Amino acid sequence: MTISSEELVNNDKLVLHLVKFIILISLQIPSIIVSLLIFIFFITCHTRLNVYQNQAILFLLIVNFFLLTVDLPMPIHFYFLNYVTPATAGFCTWWTFFEYSLNLTSELLMAVISIQRHILIFQPSLLNTRSMRFLLYHFPLLLCLIYPIIFYMAVIIFYPCDGTQWDFKNNLCGYANCYLVYNRILSTFDWGINNGLPIVVIILANIILVIRIVKQKHRHHQHISIRKQRRMALQLLSISSLYLIAWLPSLLIGLGQQLISATFLAQFQLDYALDLIYLVCLLLPWICIRLLPGYTVWMRNQWQRMIIVHNRIRPI
Secondary structure, eight states, X not given: OOOOHHHHHHHHHHHXXXXXXXXXXXXXXXXXXXXXXXXXXXHHTGGGGGSHHHHHHHHHHHHHHHIIIIITHHHHHHHHHTSOSSOOHHHHHHHHHHHHHHHHHHHHHHHHHHHHHHHHHHOGGGGSSHHHHIIIIIHHXXXXXXXXXXXXXXXXXXXXXXXTTOOTTSGGXXXXXXXXXXXXXXXXXXXXXXXXXXXXXXXXXXXXHHHHHHHHHHHHOOHHHHHHHHHHHHHHHHHHHHHHHHHHHHHHHHHHHHHTOTTTTHHHIIIIIGGGGHHHHHHHHHHHHHHSTTHHHHHHHHHHHHHHHHHHHSOO
């Protein structure tokens, strides 16, 4: 009895889906726990929120928590079953809306945080007045939340389409939103401006930040301030590196599809590159706990208190 090539492909896909399911579920649960611990840390040590960079990181972590708890269960469910359920156009519409909106919000936040870090390190006096704080700090962060919701509501939810283009045998219904399939202008704008431009901003902002810190170090020799700047820069560089690792492969393949051929590495994009984006929500909490000032000491104190309480109530 011979096995057809189609059956081999299907078997390979089943194995790939199983591997993805195991990886996602094994990383999701610890990431949720770590995120909750960070939220408790900010609640119990609320004075830490007086620091502007901590406010932005908390905002980013809240969006990331929605990705972990609201969006990620859907691809995990798909990789477990190997098909989309419920297999309806309405479900695919709302699934893609949630995932695209949350991913873009996260990406835009990282780009804005990368720019704002220059202000916090080199010109913190600009944030002394309430109006400038709103204009340079709070408003850009708020815009990162509002813009993706409005954009994707327009191009996904309200876009006129019959819903027959969805692929229920691929993750995220085959990424077959009508505006991506039938509207080249909107799809190019979404790929280039919404997803590509923030990554370019992150790269440039981080490169320029490193150059500015090195120049200032040689110019002023202020070891105390340099140490503080280095810590703030390290936090930004570590988180930014995660976004670059997750997003660059998909964006580079998309560039090849724009310049070379529409089918350039299309299957690799669908099977691997797009799934790398899930690394952001899965690994971001772990990076933050290593870089949040005071978190390690707070966690050690909580652990010691638990041991003391346990010893006190232990039966003789």
